[in-house]
Amino acid sequence: MSELTNLGVAEIRDGVKAGDFSAREVAEAHVEAVAAAKALNAFLVETPDHVLAAADAADQARAAGTLKPLSGVPIGMKDLFCTVGVQTTAASHILEGFTPTYESGVSQRLFDAGAGMLGKLNMDQFAMGSSNETSAFGNVISPWRRGGGDNAALAPGGSSGGSSAAIAARLCPAATGTDTGGSIRQPAAFTGISGIKPTYGRCSRWGTVAFASSLDQAGPMARSVRDCAIMLEAMAGLDPRDATSLDAPVPAWEQGLNADLKGKKVGIPREYRVESMPAEIDALWKRGAEWLQDAGAEIVDVSLPHTKYALPAYYIIAPAEASSNLARYDGVRYGQRELPDGANLQEMYAATRAAGFGPEVKRRIMIGTYVLSAGFYDAYYTQAQRVRALISRDFDEAFAKVDVLLTPTAPSAAFALGDKSDDPLAMYLNDVFTVPSSLAGLPAMSVPGGLDDAGLPLGLQIIGRAMDEQGVLNAGLALEQHAGFTARPDRWW
Template sequence: MSELTNLTLADARDKLAAKEITSVELTEAHVAAVEAGRSLNAFVTETPEKALEMAEASDARRPKGEAGAMEGLPIAIKDLFCTEGVQTTAGSHILEGFKPTYESTVTANLWRDGAVMLGKLNMDEFAMGSANITSHFGAVKNPWKRSDGSNAELVPGGSSGGSASAVAARMALAATGTDTGGSIRQPASFCGIVGIKPTYGRCSRWGVVAFASSLDQAGPMTRTVRDAAIMLGSMAGFDPKDSTSVDREVPDFEAALTGDVRGLKVGIPREYRIDGMPAEIDRVWQQGIDWLKDAGAEIVDVSLPHTRYALPAYYIVAPAEASSNLARYDGVRYGLRVPGKTLNEMYENTRAEGFGQEVKRRVMIGTYVLSAGYYDAYYLKAQKVRTLIAKDFEEAYRQCDVVLTPTAPSTAFAIGEKQDDPIAMYLNDVFTVPASMAGLPGISVPAGLGDDGLPLGLQLIGRPFDEETVLKVAGVMETAAGFTARPAALAAEPA
């Protein structure tokens, strides 16, 4: 069974096409892996019967020449994507038991291309968090352990921590994630996998439970860059139901992986060398620079002067939009309802019981910055800063094709380690937030291990809608890194 769960998405696709394996065999192996990995708490809802039905249908389509780009490949879905008839909770008590009567566009695209659904993945409540500890369904555990012999349970990063954990632990070939300020890239770094946040507007947001509408973007979480290219090709596309979806042709992302970056310019932003940055982060960054230089890319220094304001501006814009979006959860139409003597009391009771502490904190911050007298001072100013951040990148791309930075300021930390310090938790997104504020594509690629034996990722940020260059450079960096390390529980198994 481990033979099948250790396949990459691309390898599994090729074996299915060559009729060496069936989708049912592949799916059964992953259903067993999901059951065996329950201690990680990566899944909120398992759908084994549905998975096997979809696999059987896939095996029946293939001989008719109807195989899609993701045909027969078992994947898992972050519980932020609405899935018809399957519970969708966004990690929150307020949506527990909610079964949508419709399918998100991204998942519909994946099913159209033949993918198989293993279940719905745990996540930080309403995607608010960087550690996957705010879920109503409990914390997700990272399958990795520190090399010092300590048995501390580590966070997988967030908010797509269930997705990262499931892919790293070989419970799914790949998974969907969403990224608002780093929620695909940071958990990818913590779990030693690949995660790409496409350009804002590349993937439809329709049917994805909203956190911050001007920032949220769906993307794939996989074990290789090639797998990310394959899956992104299925997820992306214009959607007339989403007013923020961009009407652009979806390129062949896999074809972009030429392995040749000669002549490309890679920008190194001086502002990303933050005070107190661990030596191991600086070391892996320098290693990435050397890899790309050796591959024939030209390294150039660039400046992104407003980087230092990105995080504080993000934590005004995102909570403001969350405050507006979460107003719809009132106990009237769907989800949890806690009765009260009056309508207002029912609203208060429902939201008090239905939302967790982090969601309440961000809703209160957002409501404050949007309130009369503070809107101009905070929200409007943050939007102006956001424009300046985007202009910084625009200027930098006059000198380079992609920007290379670390993904996260540390390796994975222990569950509970930063729980009582929201500011320390928010700093996890310091390297990922600027690309989100500018709506740019960014990818995290595993680049090595830290001093504690845990994965470290490097991030590449590209021009708007230039995922092809980002993937091309990421592929070269991945080859140079030769990252084959796996979580200890899997290390003894054959690769």
């Protein structure tokens, strides 16, 4: 049944409905694939019972004529989403053993739509990282390898590295991700899959472990634009438990997919042509513009003048919000507790956090605490928020002239694990193309565009107006059809 693991969300959904195969067969094939892929370290917890029960329910629903939108579809769940009765750790020791008694807004919607969960996916600790090397449970290894016999273990991207690796390796057809500054799009680019960060507020943040509350947004990752649209329809919608949730109808994104861009204008932001951009990234960007032109779009040069300030502003705002959000992990109510002999309450807090948080999390908490401290708040945090407003204004002015923007997703293909772990600044630069749209709360998507000289995937990014996921998906579909990307990693695990 291994060929069943090659099917995408739409193919599984339609195949189950047509009776080409049973949902149980699909679930068993994927459970088997997950169990055989321990070398990737993509799953922190496997939940075969959950996915098999959902499959049996789907088969019964087919017999009764009551199939749901995702009946029979097995998915992976990033370990940032709380799941009833299943450990949720955010890949951190400080939450090890925490078993939620409630379901996150996003996972509940997916389960209500008929999806079954294969397990909880590994990630960068508290979603802080770009390579999946900050996980307390070991890094995920990308299923991709460089050509020419180079067997170096590669980063699957981050923070949603478990999601990207599992989809690329055919362990699941789709998975949830979260994107604070690029954590859906960059790993999608690194592993040759698609992923969309919707408009801020489209998907509920309730029951999702918080990193930076004004930036965090859930979204789907899959192997096609259509599958992302199907997943996003199930994930999105108003959740009254989340104060930032948008009270807006969820469009029929799959039904609205259209790769004909006639009459549309695509902006090419000149500021994204950064110093020392690899020639292959620049060449792919130009090729992407030609593909969209072939699809009927007009290509327009635009300016986003405050782009160069986006990364420094992000690395003030996100750590500031993280330092506030992570203050709740104190060893008192849940998760890890370190209580040295004779320790008072403050000493217990300190010991618990020292033992439970990893180095990158500690680094960001310290940065965030510093920029929020008396005497520095205005100099750093207030200033960063002003820059954020200017970046949003840049996008508004650009979208007065164009419908979507086209940029590279990441400044390089996947790098080897360990290459950048000793240089935080080099790691942070992975987000240079994805952070601006996160600061502005805009929908943005990565679609695979081709391979580099070493045979590794490269992604192209589409950024759209707020609430215009359809425009982003349509431009992404045009790229997908013109790129004809069918490459997949050779199985070594």
